[in-house]
Amino acid sequence: AQSVTQPDIHITVSEGASLELRCNYSYGATPYLFWYVQSPGQGLQLLLKYFSGDTLVQGIKGFEAEFKRSQSSFNLRKPSVHWSDAAEYFCAVGPFGNEKLTFGTGTRLTIIP
């Protein structure tokens, strides 16, 4: 069965600092990987997705993620965070097609001035 692990429940970074959120997945075939962001009281917004090809994918809001098959990882990065990036971040994995996504437990990001 597919699964996603986000080992960091809560991360605090200073505004302007770099950010990396970790995501490890378990899936028997080539996965389809996603990062979503959820601001308080809001829905889930797609940041970026990986299906195939270039293992470094660019997303919205200056985020990027790198797929590393050998490490079963899909870590999210941003070179310089802004206070507006404070939110909950979810990694998700899905099979080919339109079947269900399996989400990680999320990482809450706090930004300090």
Added chain:
Amino acid sequence: EPEVTQTPSHQVTQMGQEVILRCVPISNHLYFYWYRQILGQKVEFLVSFYNNEISEKSEIFDDQFSVERPDGSNFTLKIRSTKLEDSAMYFCASSEGYRDGYTFGSGTRLTVV
């Protein structure tokens, strides 16, 4: 940018009552989903819907749940007899195709008292 619209944003209901959560997916999307997120927990898949029928459902989606696309634009989730443990944020999502990722609505917070 097209949005998935969910109504109401917050609903309070008494245990044992029926509730209907409403969603208007993006107009050219073909695949529809319901997910839920119990407070502080991960986002969980409930059901997927395509071509006017359920394509997959989770073990959570038991006989008290049903989905319907009554008029070609709305997509509803009905809970026949609510339980306290149904209290959660319910997200509707839609997708055009398998490489797109989903677009999520902003959610309906259901509180069962």
